[in-house]
Amino acid sequence: MLDAFSEPTFRKVLGSKIEEGPKHIILDLSQIDFIDSSGLGALVQLAKQAQTAEGTLQIVTNARVTQTVKLVRLEKFLSLQKSVEEALENVK
Numbered sequence: 001m002l003d004a005f006s007e008p009t010f011r012k013v014l015g016s017k018i019e020e021g022p023k024h025i026i027l028d029l030s031q032i033d034f035i036d037s038s039g040l041g042a043l044v045q046l047a048k049q050a051q052t053a054e055g056t057l058q059i060v061t062n063a064r065v066t067q068t069v070k071l072v073r074l075e076k077f078l079s080l081q082k083s084v085e086e087a088l089e090n091v092k
Contacts, residue, residue, distance in 0.1 A: 002032055002039030011042040015049060023055030026087040030062045047078055058087035
């Protein structure tokens with residue numbers, strides 16, 4: 001679950017990884033069963049942070065997460081992938 005309760009920790013941990021880590025990050029959310037607006041906001045902020053660091057944030061999703069992202073029309077901004085393998089191909 002990525003919601004208002006878990007979002008601050010999620011954003012802090014992943015944000016620090018983007019700052020210090022590799023330029024290209026694959027985030028596997030395929031096991032997430034719920035994401036709310038604060039979770040979506042965190043994904044947008046982290047994607048922007050990755051772009052600023054001249055990197056990418058590839059997000060592996062499932063049908064539920066994809067549906068939520070499409071509902072708010074962020075699918076073109078967020079780099080959604082169907083599998084980790086697909087995400088790895090897009091990083092190369």
